[in-house]
Amino acid sequence: LGLKGSGAIARRKRIEHHRQRTQQIVTASAQLIHQKGFHGTTLQDVAEQLDFTKAALYYYVHDKQDLLFRIHMQALEMALAAVESIAQSERTPPDKLAAFIDNQVRMIASHPDLFTVYFHEKAQLTAEHHEAVTQKERQIVHAIAEVIRDGVATGCFQQVDPTVAAFTIMGASSWVYRWYRPQGRHSIEEVSQILQTVLLSGLEKERGK
Amino acid sequence: LGLKGSGAIARRKRIEHHRQRTQQIVTASAQLIHQKGFHGTTLQDVAEQLDFTKAALYYYVHDKQDLLFRIHMQALEMALAAVESIAQSERTPPDKLAAFIDNQVRMIASHPDLFTVYFHEKAQLTAEHHEAVTQKERQIVHAIAEVIRDGVATGCFQQVDPTVAAFTIMGASSWVYRWYRPQGRHSIEEVSQILQTVLLSGLEKERGK
Numbered sequence: 302l303g304l305k306g307s308g309a310i311a312r313r314k315r316i317e318h319h320r321q322r323t324q325q326i327v328t329a330s331a332q333l334i335h336q337k338g339f340h341g342t343t344l345q346d347v348a349e350q351l352d353f354t355k356a357a358l359y360y361y362v363h364d365k366q367d368l369l370f371r372i373h374m375q376a377l378e379m380a381l382a383a384v385e386s387i388a389q390s391e392r393t394p395p396d397k398l399a400a401f402i403d404n405q406v407r408m409i410a411s412h413p414d415l416f417t418v419y420f421h422e423k424a425q426l427t428a429e430h431h432e433a434v435t436q437k438e439r440q441i442v443h444a445i446a447e448v449i450r451d452g453v454a455t456g457c458f459q460q461v462d463p464t465v466a467a468f469t470i471m472g473a474s475s476w477v478y479r480w481y482r483p484q485g486r487h488s489i490e491e492v493s494q495i496l497q498t499v500l501l502s503g504l505e506k507e508r509g510k
Numbered sequence: 511l512g513l514k515g516s517g518a519i520a521r522r523k524r525i526e527h528h529r530q531r532t533q534q535i536v537t538a539s540a541q542l543i544h545q546k547g548f549h550g551t552t553l554q555d556v557a558e559q560l561d562f563t564k565a566a567l568y569y570y571v572h573d574k575q576d577l578l579f580r581i582h583m584q585a586l587e588m589a590l591a592a593v594e595s596i597a598q599s600e601r602t603p604p605d606k607l608a609a610f611i612d613n614q615v616r617m618i619a620s621h622p623d624l625f626t627v628y629f630h631e632k633a634q635l636t637a638e639h640h641e642a643v644t645q646k647e648r649q650i651v652h653a654i655a656e657v658i659r660d661g662v663a664t665g666c667f668q669q670v671d672p673t674v675a676a677f678t679i680m681g682a683s684s685w686v687y688r689w690y691r692p693q694g695r696h697s698i699e700e701v702s703q704i705l706q707t708v709l710l711s712g713l714e715k716e717r718g719k
Contacts, residue, residue: 338634340549420688421630425547442689459711465696465704468689469682476681479629480651487674495674500682502668503712 323361323371325351331372331414339369339418339425369422370430376419377437379408381444388444394452395505398470399497401445405474406481406493416478442467449504458504470500532570532580534560540581540623548578548627548634578631579639585628586646588617590653597653603661604714607679608706610654614683615690615702625687651676658713667713679709 329350333342344365348355362368383404387397409416426434445467452458458466474496481492539556546555553574557564571577592613596606618625635643654676661667667675683705690701 336633338547338549338631340547341634422547424545425550459707461704461707462696462700465701466708468685469705469708472685472688473678473682476677476684479681480677487671491671492674495670496678498668498670499675499678499709499712501712503708503710 319361326353326358326361326368327371327375328414330368331418334369334372334418334422335414339365339422344368366427366430369418369426370434372415373419373423373426373430373434374437376412376415377434377441379412380405381437381441383408384441384444388448394448394455394457395501397448398445398452398504399501401448402470402474402497402500403493405471406477406496407489409475409478410481410483410489413478416475420475420478442471445470452504461504466504473500528570535562535567535570535577536580536584537623539577540627543578543581543627543631544623548574548631553577575636575639578627578635579642581624582628582632582635582639582643583646585621585624586643586650588621589614590646590650592617593650593653597657603657603664603666604710606657607654607661607713608710610657611679611683611705611709612702614680615686615705616698618684618687619690619692619698622687625684629684629687651680654679661713670713675713682709 326347330342330347333346333350337346342365344358344362345355347353347368348358351358362371384401387400387404390397390400392400423431423434442464446463449458449461449463449466453460453463477492481487481489483489535556538559539551542551542555542559551574553567553571554564556562556577557567560567571580593610596609596613599606599609601609632640632643651673655672658667658670658672658675662669662672686701690696690698692698
């Protein structure tokens with residue numbers, strides 16, 4: 302390797318290191334904010350939790366508002382990537398919704414701190430961050446509503462307002478953040494199955510009555 | 511009226527006045543906590559909002575923790591009273607669930623501050639208050655799950671786990687606190703109807719496929 306090549310490798314390593322550190326900070330602060338609330342958590346708490354100095358922390362995040370925004374964006378980008386990949390896949394509308402419910406339930410159960418902070422602290426974002434977060438939320442709801450609209454148009458779903466139906470599905474599957482506990486009576490597979498059964502047979506058209 | 515009678519009336523008036531004042535304080539503080547978060551709100555803010563002195567405020571509530579607990583209990587007692595009255599009524603299980611969904615959606619849409627604070631700030635309660643709130647939540651979910659169990663036993667609903675199905679219904683109908691706006695495209699009647707359609711046909715048994 303020439304000097305130029307090793308410089309590029311070093312730079313890539315630095316970028317990757319920066320990404321990992323930021324990720325660590327987002328994870329630790331989501332955990333703290335989940336426990337103590339946004340106003341109850343200081344950057345000092347986050348630094349102590351990670352054995353960082355506060356100065357080192359400032360190298361990765363601007364301030365507490367920036368941190369809260371990153372938590373929101375991480376949750377929403379994860380959700381949006383999954384929803385878009387499902388929406389663009391070659392599946393029937395019911396299969397897409399089943400995959401969306403399954404993904405939503407598992408994603409929230411695997412990242413309870415991240416999603417609880419997003420669900421609870423959105424009102425604490427700055428106006429600009431709040432707007433960016435709302436945009437992402439709209440993209441997610443829109444993608445699900447389009448799948449439902451498609452299912453209504455092709456006759457697999459009954460006539461319902463696609464947006465309200467999308468919020469119904471989103472609400473039912475997101476609510477697991479409030480009650481699902483991994484050590485509880487139901488596995489996440491069972492929970493996902495029951496949600497899929499109730500929500501999909503609720504949308505599907507062919508009914509005997 | 512003798513002295514004794516007018517004393518009783520005066521006492522009743524005092525009690526009623528105390529109840530109204532406490533109610534005013536709970537409503538104003540739910541609004542403030544909704545905007546600024548629990549840690550971001552002080553009793554001083556609540557007093558100023560109501561044109562009370564802080565000393566006058568302390569006559570009605572012990573401290574901020576007491577206030578947060580009262581907000582939670584007011585939301586939960588309202589929800590529990592409705593759920594129990596519906597569960598004990600002479601209706602079929604599907605009609606009971608429809609009434610529950612309709613009540614939940616309207617109740618949350620009419621008291622957005624109260625329910626948002628309950629949904630977001632539960633983790634900020636003291637351990638003792640947290641336990642009391644969890645007890646009330648369990649009573650609500652239990653009452654809904656019993657209606658579903660009854661519907662499964664009598665053959666109107668398909669075989670699903672009643673508790674998970676109760677959380678599905680609770681989640682879908684509670685989620686309106688995040689997205690429903692009275693000035694938006696849908697009336698609360700329409701939203702309630704769509705939720706009832708999707709959730710009830712999802713549970714009901716007779717299906718053509």
